[in-house]
Amino acid sequence: MTAARAFAVVGLVAFALVVLVPFWWIANMSFKTYEQVQFATSIYVPRPFTWANYTALWLDTRFPLWLRNSLVTAVAVTALTTVMASLGGYAIARLRFPGRGFVASLILVLYLVPPALLFIPLYRVLAELGATNTLASLILSYPTFTVPFCTWLLIGFFKALPHELEEAALVDGAGRTAALVRVLLPLAAPGIVASAIFAFTLSWNEFLYALVFIQDETALTVPVGLNLLIYGDVFSWGQLMAASVITTVPVVALYVFIQRWMVEGLAAGSVKG
Amino acid sequence: MRPARARDSGTALLFLSPLFVLVVGLIVYPFCRAIWLSFTDKLVGYPERFVGLRNYLYLLHDDGFHAVVRNSLVFTVASVGLKVLTGLAMALVLNVTWRWRNFFRGLFLLPWITSTVIIALTWRWMFDSFPGRGFFNSVLMDLGLLRSPMAVMATAGGAMFAVVVANWWRGFPFFGVSYLAAMQSIPLELYEAASIDGASMWRRFWHVTLPGVKHVVIVTVLLSFIWTINDFNIVYVMTRGGPGTATQVFATYSYEVAFNQLRWARGVTVSIFLVPLLVAGIALLSRYLLRQENA
Numbered sequence: 001m002t003a004a005r006a007f008a009v010v011g012l013v014a015f016a017l018v019v020l021v022p023f024w025w026i027a028n029m030s031f032k033t034y035e036q037v038q039f040a041t042s043i044y045v046p047r048p049f050t051w052a053n054y055t056a057l058w059l060d061t062r063f064p065l066w067l068r069n070s071l072v073t074a075v076a077v078t079a080l081t082t083v084m085a086s087l088g089g090y091a092i093a094r095l096r097f098p099g100r101g102f103v104a105s106l107i108l109v110l111y112l113v114p115p116a117l118l119f120i121p122l123y124r125v126l127a128e129l130g131a132t133n134t135l136a137s138l139i140l141s142y143p144t145f146t147v148p149f150c151t152w153l154l155i156g157f158f159k160a161l162p163h164e165l166e167e168a169a170l171v172d173g174a175g176r177t178a179a180l181v182r183v184l185l186p187l188a189a190p191g192i193v194a195s196a197i198f199a200f201t202l203s204w205n206e207f208l209y210a211l212v213f214i215q216d217e218t219a220l221t222v223p224v225g226l227n228l229l230i231y232g233d234v235f236s237w238g239q240l241m242a243a244s245v246i247t248t249v250p251v252v253a254l255y256v257f258i259q260r261w262m263v264e265g266l267a268a269g270s271v272k273g
Numbered sequence: 274m275r276p277a278r279a280r281d282s283g284t285a286l287l288f289l290s291p292l293f294v295l296v297v298g299l300i301v302y303p304f305c306r307a308i309w310l311s312f313t314d315k316l317v318g319y320p321e322r323f324v325g326l327r328n329y330l331y332l333l334h335d336d337g338f339h340a341v342v343r344n345s346l347v348f349t350v351a352s353v354g355l356k357v358l359t360g361l362a363m364a365l366v367l368n369v370t371w372r373w374r375n376f377f378r379g380l381f382l383l384p385w386i387t388s389t390v391i392i393a394l395t396w397r398w399m400f401d402s403f404p405g406r407g408f409f410n411s412v413l414m415d416l417g418l419l420r421s422p423m424a425v426m427a428t429a430g431g432a433m434f435a436v437v438v439a440n441w442w443r444g445f446p447f448f449g450v451s452y453l454a455a456m457q458s459i460p461l462e463l464y465e466a467a468s469i470d471g472a473s474m475w476r477r478f479w480h481v482t483l484p485g486v487k488h489v490v491i492v493t494v495l496l497s498f499i500w501t502i503n504d505f506n507i508v509y510v511m512t513r514g515g516p517g518t519a520t521q522v523f524a525t526y527s528y529e530v531a532f533n534q535l536r537w538a539r540g541v542t543v544s545i546f547l548v549p550l551l552v553a554g555i556a557l558l559s560r561y562l563l564r565q566e567n568a
Contacts, residue, residue, distance in 0.1 A: 003474075004369045011366030015381055022395045022442070023383070025408045029398070040405035043415055084291045091288035095281045103289065105559055110300055112496075112555045114503035116524035117548070120531050120541045121303035121310065144299045147292060176284045205388035207506045208524070212532065223390040227510060230394065237398075237406065244391045255386050259379045 023248075030054070030241035037238070053238035054246075061236075063243055065218060066225035069135055070247075073221060074203040076139045081146040081199040086192055088147070089154025090180055094166070104155065111148035118144065119212050126213060137213040138221065142203045149202070150195035157191030158184065197258055201251055222247050311545050315538035328542035337518060338526070338543070345522040347433060348508070349501045352440040353494055359441070360448025360493070364486070365478075367449070368456045378450060385446040393510035396439035400425045429519035432512050436520050439507050448493050452486050459485035488561070495558040499551060503544075523547055 029037065030053055031046035057063050091097075092104050122141055123132065131137040161184060169179040185192070207223040214220055220228070222243070229240050311328055313321035332338040363381060367374055384392065401407030402424035404414055413419035425431035459481065467477045505524035508514060514521035514529060521529070523544060531540025 005371070008366055008369045008371070011362065012370060012377055015363055015366060016377070018442070019381055019383055019446075021408070022392075022399055025399060026391075026395050029406070037405040040411060043405075043411045084295065087288040088292040091285040095285040095288070097282040097285040100285075105563060106296070108559055108562060109555055110296060112499055112551070112558065113300065113304075114499065114524075114551070116503040116505050116527065117307065117544045117551075118300065118303050120527070120537055120544075121306040122299065124306060125299070125303050141299060143295055147295055151292065176281075201386055205390070207388075207390050207510075208528075211509075212528070223388055226390055226394065230397075230510070240394065241398075244394060248387055248391060251386055251388070252383065255382075256379070259375075259382075 026241050026244050030238065030245050032238065034238060053242040057239040057242045057246075061225075061229065061239060062217060062220070063222075063225065063239075063246075066220050066222045067246070069219060070204055070221040070223075073135050073138045073142070074200050076135075077142040077146060077203040078196050078199045080139070080143055081150050082192060082196045084143065084147050085150035085154050085195055085199075086185075086188075088151045090158050090184065092151070093155045093158035094184075095176075107148050107151050107155070111145075111152050113148075115145060115208050119208055122209070123212055132213050133216045134214075134219055138203075138206070138210055141209050141213065142206060146199040146202050150199055153195045153198065154188070154191055157188050157195075161187050193258060197254055200254070204247075204251060307541050307545065310538050311542040313538045315536075317535040317537060321538065324538075328539050329546075331539065332542060332546065337521070340518045341521050341523060341526045341543070344433070344518070344520055345502055348437060348440070348504070348520070348522055349498060351437045352444065352501050353497045355437070355441040356445045356448045356497060357490060357494060359445040360452050361486075361490075363445065363449030364452035364456050365482075367453050378453065382446045382450060384443050387443070389443060389506035390510050392439055392443050393507045396435060396442070397426070397511050400431075400435045400438075402427065426512065427516060429516060432516055432520050436508050436511050439511060440501060440504060443507070444497060444501070448497070451489050451493050455486040455489040456482060492558065492561050495554055495561070499554045499558075502547065502550070 028044070028046060031049050031051070032042065033046075033048070033050050033052065036042050036046065088107070092100060092107070122144075126132050126137045126140065129140075131140060165183050165187070166179050169183045170176075174182065205223065206221070207227070210221045210224045211227070214224065217228075226240060226243055226247070229236050229243065310321065312323055312325060314324045314327070315321035367378055367381075370377060398406055399408040402410060402422045404410045404422050407422070409425070410419065410422040414422065423431075426435055463481045463485075464477055467481050472480065502522075503524055504522065505528065508520050508522050508525050509528070512520045514525045523546070527540045527543040529540075530543060531537050534540075
């Protein structure tokens with residue numbers, strides 16, 4: 001018992017350090033002045049502490065605009081994904097129709113198709129639709145990975161709900177849609193919220209499609225904007241750190257809020273132990 | 274029963290139709306276009322002409338592409354291997370944690386939800402050769418363990434090491450959480466029986482824990498292999514494939530050829546070389562995932 005506890009303590013400390021040190025290093029640098037970094041004067045904590053990088057980022061760069069673009073894209077993608085994945089997940093988990101097994105396998109296969117395979121032809125398709133260089137190109141293309149993933153998660157959720165409730169509603173004369181909306185949807189709410197958060201996070205963090213489909217600096221999302229900051233101005237590293245902190249905080253906040261659902265969703269949907 | 278089932282099919286068709294439109298229009302159709310493009314000589318601004326297997330033959334004899342295949346394999350095998358080992362360690366630690374287990378599980382998952390671009394940036398700075406910026410150089414020099422800064426990212430081996438570390442750091446929490454779930458579903462009686470038989474901690478791990486998580490290990494390895502061999506973000510942001518071609522992998526090379534050299538057809542062909550491998554990986558994975566789905 002004591003050996004196990006010692007192992008646990010050493011292990012927890014080691015993993016906490018591995019996870020937290022890089023986060024701390026970035027946050028730490030974001031609060032330092034240029035001189036502090038340049039002359040390596042205060043390595044471990046920012047002394048004196050400054051918000052200068054944050055104000056410069058907010059006022060001197062297009063970061064607020066990129067943040068807005070990321071938010072608009074993520075919200076639109078999340079809404080689209082939630083509707084499509086809930087309907088699809090419900091149909092595959094609960095309705096009996098010919099080819100159901102095939103559709104279920106197809107969803108899994110699509111979830112595994114990497115974006116690296118599709119970005120060049122998708123660029124051509126979106127260019128022909130006249131959607132490149134606008135957020136529409138992202139709102140159209142992100143569901144190609146969020147929808148298969150969220151549908152796959154929700155199939156698991158819908159399958160786990162008791163059949164009797166739905167049958168009772170059907171016997172009472174409710175139609176399929178009413179049974180879905182009034183009986184199953186409230187029960188599946190945790191799963192749907194978890195899948196919506198996944199869709200939001202995937203969209204918020206996406207880089208490759210945004211890099212390829214958008215050249216106009218006013219239509220960039222945060223990840224591509226950050227990438228521009230790195231290779232743009234040599235002196236803007238402090239702002240880059242500040243931007244990293246600002247971008248990470250909302251996702252972490254969302255995640256802390258629904259951590260339990262998210263981990264369970266992960267365990268239920270993608271890798272059932 | 275029959276009318277209900279007929280109604281089921283109608284509803285299913287209705288509910289699945291948005292998904293079908295998305296899948297056909299933005300996944301299947303572009304994929305077919307990709308296959309077609311790989312048989313042409315498409316350059317940006319010129320109409321394409323059918324050239325048969327020329328792109329494939331070109332790449333098969335291209336030293337740059339050979340380096341890409343080598344780098345991708347090193348990057349993928351090293352990252353996935355490290356993720357399995359660290360993931361197992363993380364799960365073992367959390368499995369014997371007697372308090373606040375959910376808190377630590379959540380804490381350790383943080384890298385997995387962070388944007389890969391930010392992770393790539395972070396590790397670029399961690400390994401930076403400039404003492405005030407690079408974590409390792411700052412700390413090692415401050416502790417007197419290093420006299421002059423190391424330029425890790427400037428060497429071929431160092432750059433590969435750095436991208437592997439960044440990819441590993443992002444990925445191991447997912448492995449750990451999956452293995453933990455599997456470990457917690459192993460019946461305690463098995464451990465008790467093993468203890469009664471006088472099995473040591475190591476033997477219990479080898480004969481009870483490991484068989485209990487084997488299935489999940491296979492699934493995570495296959496999943497992560499597919500994602501890692503197609504990774505773009507970490508390599509592109511950290512090294513742009515450099516120095517030279519030392520960290521150029523499939524996705525970054527495909528981007529480089531298509532969008533910097535403007536050879537779209539050849540760029541597409543680079544990623545199509547991965548399709549057979551992906552098909553094999555996906556087929557294996559579907560078997561594992563769908564089997565437990567039906568069980």
